[in-house]
Amino acid sequence: MNHRKMQQKRLRVKIISMGNAEVGKSCIIKRYCERRFVSKYLPTIGIDYGVTKVSVKDKEVKVNIFDMAGHPYFFEVRNEFYRDAQAALLVFDVCDRNSYLALESWLTEMKQEMGRINKLDNVIFFVCANKIDKGKRAVDTLEAQLWAEDKGFKYFEMSAATGEGINELFQELFSMLVEASENGGRPVKVNTSLGFTKEQADAILRIKNGRDNFEKLGLHHSATRDDINKAYRKLAIILHPDKNVAPGSEDAFKTLVNARTALLRNK
């Protein structure tokens, strides 16, 4: 095979991991590369580097993984590694709400460090919701999926402990990286086709998280029977499972019906 053809068949990529300390960045990478899980917490000191080779379509891909330390203490060490990354894993722990809320500041840090050199538009971001094996979630799938979708990022749920979702994540990531290289280094836009709107998802979240029936229906405590019925009709259209395919719409619809019945009983 001539040199040029060989080059076309070979691809080098750089992936970085980001997210708060202890969310499981190293474990996700270890699970994929070494097929194992260590339950003892061994904090990454500054940065860990690893290489793996994979084949995607007929391409040989050399994957350089820079696994960053999440602890703020290591900022000075990790900041220079953002440069030239083609993909980033934005990891949070589904049982730790702060680690989810921190994703924005990880993006800000990355932007500050590499903004002058490369554009973030050319980086493929994967939001990784880890530790789904643990139960007692503090972040809903729907909420995190919407956050990712809003930014044009891919969203995956996984457990480094059981291995669920890990191969799917990396396979999709590698195939997007190959697609991007075939597209002159620009990632092909993520198809945002969740099949539901933000209004529908917000309604589900409000019904689920509202502290009482008034709040669930978006009403004041002084609401009249008429207000209750009006709010009910509006939400019933948004939430009806025939029209709303977002996860949780069926439960939300049932809760809505019960909330209305309970509120009218007391009026």
Ligand code: GTP
């Ligand atoms: P830093 O290197 O300090 O930034 O942390 P990290 O994000 O690399 O976390 P690490 O992978 O070291 O994992 C932190 C802890 O979470 C360890 O005790 C892991 O065993 C545990 N852990 C990681 N993934 C999972 C998971 O999917 N489920 C459960 N139950 N525990 C996990």
Ligand code: MG
């Ligand atoms: Mg680590």
